[in-house]
Structure formats: structure tokens, C-alpha cells
Amino acid sequence: MITKLFRNAAVFTPEDGGKPRAGPDQGRIRAVPKGALLCRNGRVAALGPEKDVLKALHADDVDLEVDLEGRCVLPGFVDPHTHLCFVETREQEFSLRLQGVEYLEILRRGGGILSTVRSVRKSDEETLFRATRERVLRALRFGTTTLEIKSGYGLETPTELKMLRVIRRIGRETPLDVVATFMGAHAVPEEYRNRTDDYVDAIVRDMIPEVARQGIARFCDVFCEQGVFSVAQSRRILRAALAAGLGAKIHADEVHDLGGAALAAEIGALSAEHLLAASEASLKAMAQAGTIGVVLPATAYSLRKPFAKARTMIELGVPVALATDGNPGSSYTESMPFVFGLAVLSMGLSVEEALTAATLNAAYAIATADRVGSLDVGKQADFLVLEGETPAVVPYHAGANPVAAVYKKGELCFG
Ligand code: NIG
């Protein structure tokens, strides 16, 4: 048994009450000012005021003692929505967007997601793995210890499976916990142009059954958007996914208010994500159904669109989670501190609400809260040491990396 004691720490963590935290509970955080965190075999064995933890401990029980000199300790960030499995970036397209060409217009012209599809189809598996690993390790240095990665740059069975194998390998060969989401419904591939229903048939008939048979993804996601997949098509795909044993997620109301958020509530999806244009009626339906709202402020920032109404979500009782959406088109970032800062300074969340959104609620959004997302006893000792005294340093020290050290299952993996 390996026992490690981290003392002289200012610990801030949401507490796991068995469900995502919503409404006034979203901002309730446990603060332990002169705290100690005791880890045994990579799990949290105790957290409390230093004197209490020390009293319950024999000095010779401890294999390693670390004095954190009053610095802030948080649970590792959980990033529940990324598309980090790709090869080439899209700087040219970014320049076009800066000139005023709309994101969906670029997709209509055969660029955007479809240009990443062309390069991912051509890429060999090793190259795709290395490119993905580089980004995931960058996320780790910014404090992400668990993340979700979506497929969706294959849009044909073999390439979707290639991506999902790479994503699985990232989970095995990096310190991070990785959750895979199948997103064959990310765009309509060129060979199905103007035949979206035929492509939906292929997803439902061939792709979902094969992904489920291989047990290689935990969730299925759909881009429900004007010119991509309609609400009816999204419903069909997600129902098939649920029937095959996958969880349901949806890119909902990112650009237009199609009713994707309401669909999430209707079918019992775990989460609806983006929500920039979601109506209040849809948000109410989500609150009723307990659907988690995953907000992605770096996407609004990069697309220069108004942010999702996260304050309204919290007031309505929607549990809010925060993610990067890391992808080569609409949000090229791996940084949870960056989106944390946007959530506080541009979306009006309190630091405490943003902390819950970036940890516990994010863990619920990818069904990992049984082991990560908070520093409750028994969970994995995944935590961050910040260069600062409170979590407010994350939005405060803008543009810098406030993460001084990252521990995964009690092991130092950055810092
Ligand atoms: O979440 N909206 C669709 N998917 C991503 C963008 C992916 C891309 O542009 O490559 C998003 O914004």
C-alpha cells in the first residue's frame, strides 16, 4: 500500500451528492483552507483540516509527504466534449472566417469538417495517434485529467473505427482517463451529398451496430443543425444508439434553434451541448428531464457568436458542465483554464459554479463521476496544484497556465 500525504493545501472541491449539481447547488463548494489530502493506492483516503487528518495518522504510515505551501488544490479538470482526434489544422479556413465567411457556409462549400474528413481518411493510424496524443498531453498540462473524444472525421465505417481505436489507445497509453463517443453523424459525407436520409440509414443499419458490437464507444453524438441533421434524423440516430446500448449526446442549437435541446430532453439524452441558440422552452424541458447542459464558450468566442445562456440554465435548474470543444474548426484549444475564464468573465458564472461545471458536472456528463470529478473519499486522487491560493486565479490570471502540477491517481504527471 502506497500512502501519500499532501499538506498545507487550500483545497476546493464540489462534493458528490450522487447526481449533477444544479441550481443553487451548482455553486456550493467545499473549501478546506489549511487542508491535507491523503491518498492511498491512488485514491482519496481522507480530506480535511490538516490537524484532523494528521491526528488520524501514524507518521510512519506515510511513504511520501508533500508540503504544498498554501497553494490551491482542485480536482483534475474533466473535459467532456472534444474532437481532438485529427491530423491537420485549418488555419486557412480560420482566415476565411475572419473575413466574414460563416462556419456553416464553409461546410456547405465542402470545407470545414469535410476537409478534416479528407485528411483523417488518408492518414495512417500511427500518425493519427501521435497527432492526437500531442494535443491530449497539452490538455493534461492545462489540468485536464479525464476527457471525452469524439470520432466523426471518418463518416464511413472503417475510418470511424480507426478513430475509435486511436481514442482507445490514447486512454491506454497516456495518464488520462478517456471516454470515446461515436459521431458518425458529424456531417453528411461528400458521397452522400443531397442524400442525407440514405446516410442516416447507413449509420443506423451498419455503423451503430458495428460500433456497439466492438464495444469501442460509450456514447453516440449527432450534429443537429440546419443543413446537417434535422431533429427527425437526429431522433432516429439517437434512438438506434440507445437501443444498441450507447448513451446519447447531441450538438444542439449551436447555430440555429432547431429544437435539438428539446429532443435531448424528450429521448432522455445524458446531455445537450453548445446551446447557443436554445430557446428558454427547450432549456426548461432539459431542467425537467435532468439533461446536463454542456456549454462550450471557446466555440462562441472563436465563432464570434453570443455565448450560451448559462446563467439562465442555472436559474432554471439545468446542471451546467463546461468543455473546450477542442477541434480544428470552431474551437482550437485544449485549455480548460481558458474556458473556465470565459465562463466566469463572459457568461456570468461564479468561480464556484464554473469549478463545479469543469469538474463534477463534467464528470457526470460523460458518466465518470463514480471515480472522478471531485475529491470525495474513495474517488481517484486526480488533482491539480495551482499557482495561486484560490480557484479565482484561473479566470484572474488570464491567458496564463495557472496549473503548477497535475496528479493522476496520486502520481505526479506534470509539474
Ligand atoms: O462542436 N459542430 C460540429 N462540430 C464541431 C466542430 C468540428 C469542426 O469544425 O471540425 C463543434 O463545433
Ligand code: FE
Ligand atoms: Fe463539438
